Amino acid sequence: MKRAGIHQIAKLAKVSIGTVDRALHGRPGIRESTRKRILRIAKKLEYTPHLAARALSVGRANLRIGICIPEEIRFFYGQIRAGIFDEVRRVKGLGVDLVYRPVPSLGEGEDIRIADLLGEGVSALIVTPGNPKTVAPLIEKAEQQNIRVVCITTDAPRSHRTSFVGIDPELSGRMAAELVAKFVPAGAKAAVITGMLTTEEHRLKSLGFLDGFRKDCEGGAIAAVLEAHESEQESYGKTCRLIAGHPDLHGIYVSTVNCLPVCRALTDQGVSGKIALITTDLFPEMGPYLRNGTIMASIYQDPYLQGQTAVRLLTDLLLNGAPIPETRFLNPAIVLRTNLGQFREFSHG
Amino acid sequence: MKRAGIHQIAKLAKVSIGTVDRALHGRPGIRESTRKRILRIAKKLEYTPHLAARALSVGRANLRIGICIPEEIRFFYGQIRAGIFDEVRRVKGLGVDLVYRPVPSLGEGEDIRIADLLGEGVSALIVTPGNPKTVAPLIEKAEQQNIRVVCITTDAPRSHRTSFVGIDPELSGRMAAELVAKFVPAGAKAAVITGMLTTEEHRLKSLGFLDGFRKDCEGGAIAAVLEAHESEQESYGKTCRLIAGHPDLHGIYVSTVNCLPVCRALTDQGVSGKIALITTDLFPEMGPYLRNGTIMASIYQDPYLQGQTAVRLLTDLLLNGAPIPETRFLNPAIVLRTNLGQFREFSHG
DNA sequence: CTGAAAGCGCTAACAA
DNA sequence: TTGTTAGCGCTTTCAG
Numbered sequence: 090m091k092r093a094g095i096h097q098i099a100k101l102a103k104v105s106i107g108t109v110d111r112a113l114h115g116r117p118g119i120r121e122s123t124r125k126r127i128l129r130i131a132k133k134l135e136y137t138p139h140l141a142a143r144a145l146s147v148g149r150a151n152l153r154i155g156i157c158i159p160e161e162i163r164f165f166y167g168q169i170r171a172g173i174f175d176e177v178r179r180v181k182g183l184g185v186d187l188v189y190r191p192v193p194s195l196g197e198g199e200d201i202r203i204a205d206l207l208g209e210g211v212s213a214l215i216v217t218p219g220n221p222k223t224v225a226p227l228i229e230k231a232e233q234q235n236i237r238v239v240c241i242t243t244d245a246p247r248s249h250r251t252s253f254v255g256i257d258p259e260l261s262g263r264m265a266a267e268l269v270a271k272f273v274p275a276g277a278k279a280a281v282i283t284g285m286l287t288t289e290e291h292r293l294k295s296l297g298f299l300d301g302f303r304k305d306c307e308g309g310a311i312a313a314v315l316e317a318h319e320s321e322q323e324s325y326g327k328t329c330r331l332i333a334g335h336p337d338l339h340g341i342y343v344s345t346v347n348c349l350p351v352c353r354a355l356t357d358q359g360v361s362g363k364i365a366l367i368t369t370d371l372f373p374e375m376g377p378y379l380r381n382g383t384i385m386a387s388i389y390q391d392p393y394l395q396g397q398t399a400v401r402l403l404t405d406l407l408l409n410g411a412p413i414p415e416t417r418f419l420n421p422a423i424v425l426r427t428n429l430g431q432f433r434e435f436s437h438g
Numbered sequence: 439m440k441r442a443g444i445h446q447i448a449k450l451a452k453v454s455i456g457t458v459d460r461a462l463h464g465r466p467g468i469r470e471s472t473r474k475r476i477l478r479i480a481k482k483l484e485y486t487p488h489l490a491a492r493a494l495s496v497g498r499a500n501l502r503i504g505i506c507i508p509e510e511i512r513f514f515y516g517q518i519r520a521g522i523f524d525e526v527r528r529v530k531g532l533g534v535d536l537v538y539r540p541v542p543s544l545g546e547g548e549d550i551r552i553a554d555l556l557g558e559g560v561s562a563l564i565v566t567p568g569n570p571k572t573v574a575p576l577i578e579k580a581e582q583q584n585i586r587v588v589c590i591t592t593d594a595p596r597s598h599r600t601s602f603v604g605i606d607p608e609l610s611g612r613m614a615a616e617l618v619a620k621f622v623p624a625g626a627k628a629a630v631i632t633g634m635l636t637t638e639e640h641r642l643k644s645l646g647f648l649d650g651f652r653k654d655c656e657g658g659a660i661a662a663v664l665e666a667h668e669s670e671q672e673s674y675g676k677t678c679r680l681i682a683g684h685p686d687l688h689g690i691y692v693s694t695v696n697c698l699p700v701c702r703a704l705t706d707q708g709v710s711g712k713i714a715l716i717t718t719d720l721f722p723e724m725g726p727y728l729r730n731g732t733i734m735a736s737i738y739q740d741p742y743l744q745g746q747t748a749v750r751l752l753t754d755l756l757l758n759g760a761p762i763p764e765t766r767f768l769n770p771a772i773v774l775r776t777n778l779g780q781f782r783e784f785s786h787g
Numbered sequence: 788c789t790g791a792a793a794g795c796g797c798t799a800a801c802a803a
Numbered sequence: 804t805t806g807t808t809a810g811c812g813c814t815t816t817c818a819g
Contacts, residue, residue, distance in 0.1 A: 422769065445797095
């Protein structure tokens with residue numbers, strides 16, 4: 090059987106297609122009773138709009154997605170960007186387009202950018218809130234204007250954003266713990282090097298690791314949880330002291346992207362390969378350390394997939410009316426020496 | 439600036455849109471010289487067809503993709519199927535549709551199914567060749583009719599299929615080796631349990647493991663490479679004997695999906711958790727063994743992503759004219775206890 | 788408040 | 804060999 094169209098509905102309702110259109114889209118200038126009637130018929134007929142027809146009729150850009158992410162294209166955000174752009178390109182034919190308003194770095198002037206986007210008539214937003222507190226009101230405002238916002242990588246917890254795409258930080262920590270626990274002997278000591286524990290994400294990763302390690306490693310102990318505050322020097326120094334102070338240390342989990350100082354410290358102290366080092370994310374400079382065994386494995390957030398997924402959630406929702414999950418945790422990938430070449434960071438330059 | 443359309447071209451070439459259409463699509467009834475001229479103009483204008491318009495005009499099914507995969511929906515192939523169907527649904531609006539002609543099990547009557555599909559006017563094919571030798575000629579025939587065929591999961595090496603989507607078996611083996619090597623002490627013994635070594639895929643997985651283990655595990659040795667021929671009994675029996683005969687065995691890699699007998703053998707012999715067991719793929723029955731540590735990790739082929747990727751390659755090629763890689767190796771995922779819930783097999787029932 | 792009609796860019800059938 | 808024309812299903816504008 091053929092799919093019902095707007096004409097079909099019009100005929101059954103004994104109105105014109107114009108009226109049907111008004112009813113379907115909540116446009117003004119129609120009596121409430123006729124709208125009800127039309128909607129009922131549409132439902133009965135399981136009407137779904139013909140997207141190609143709509144795209145054709147409305148011309149360019151049926152659904153504009155605003156993007157506000159950091160401009161730093163070198164690694165992580167560049168991958169997110171690529172994932173978003175690639176996915177949008179695939180559905181351009183359906184009238185999807187994007188408005189790219191990046192910020193120079195995470196959180197830098199994002200309020201202005203997002204406010205701009207709201208003014209540009211987008212119907213959806215993808216953002217990495219750098220400063221959730223100041224961004225939250227903007228998100229509220231957007232959602233009230235019926236602009237769906239999807240947070241990516243970092244969430245805006247106190248807002249009513251439509252969805253979040255990213256990884257589950259606690260799971261990241263647990264995976265790291267499981268790997269360490271399997272690599273080290275029972276009763277071993279391990280340590281966590283993180284950013285600032287006041288940051289929710291870092292706190293959860295640590296927590297996940299701590300709890301996971303306690304359960305996975307019989308008789309294991311946590312030597313320390315160090316806050317490196319994303320500082321290279323601090324990271325290096327604290328790691329050196331950690332190693333010196335704990336000759337029986339067998340595992341280290343670095344929960345931030347800032348793992349190079351730790352690698353250098355391990356190398357300099359001559360314990361590269363002796364201590365199971367689990368890191369986070371992936372960028373080219375990590376290559377040598379993964380290859381020579383300093384880094385045993387890395388928990389990879391798959392930024393490209395995050396970008397792709399964010400766009401998919403939105404188009405599935407806005408084009409096909411698919412349900413959208415409130416949060417979408419992606420499966421962290423595990424980077425080893427052998428599969429290094431499989432990751433975009435290492436195969437696409 | 440606005441994108442050039444068929445009208446624009448017609449005006450510049452001083453012909454009608456009908457003629458432009460003929461030129462653009464290699465339809466008959468046009469002088470070669472005018473076709474050349476029109477094509478040149480189109481190129482200069484960077485003409486890209488408006489897919490929505492095309493889909494609308496041509497009505498249902500602009501690009502029909504034929505699917506011939508095993509019907510066994512329980513696990514692996516069910517995931518492939520889901521990936522394919524989901525992805526097709528997302529571009530249905532662009533006139534993409536599929537013709538599903540499954541075989542009961544791998545290779546069973548696939549020639550007939552594929553031949554059927556060729557007769558049904560599809561313009562692309564996604565197949566899992568069960569018997570590459572007999573399928574290859576059909577693939578040749580299809581490609582000669584300008585039907586692009588993508589092999590999925592298993593390749594048809596001697597054919598000119600347009601692309602292959604799956605994992606690199608050798609890499610699978612290497613990853614397993616890296617994991618085992620990291621889990622066991624130096625000088626440890628490991629074994630491989632595989633299907634039939636005459637099968638290319640099994641041979642390559644074993645090879646990858648053997649070579650990888652030799653390099654990754656200092657002083658390590660391979661205790662045995664057992665062919666279990668996908669038989670439960672054989673698998674169980676051989677594993678028991680393997681364990682009995684090698685008290686110093688520290689690692690086992692099962693390169694087929696048939697890992698349950700091995701798990702049972704390890705459990706029955708009381709070495710569950712003592713021997714690092716790396717398996718392949720994922721299905722619900724593996725859950726308990728992953729949770730209790732009998733299986734240390736599994737190398738997951740991500741069938742859903744394979745299906746999705748196959749469709750994407752085809753639509754990108756046929757709709758957007760994107761280049762298509764001759765082979766597309768996906769990154770095998772690593773299943774651990776902690777991330778078990780992230781996989782579709784365990785979160786979607 | 789509702790109806791009628793003109794396209795959107797392309798395909799396909801028919802005319803010349 | 805080429806031109807003309809009628810839609811595809813929807814949005815939008817202009818009349819009523």
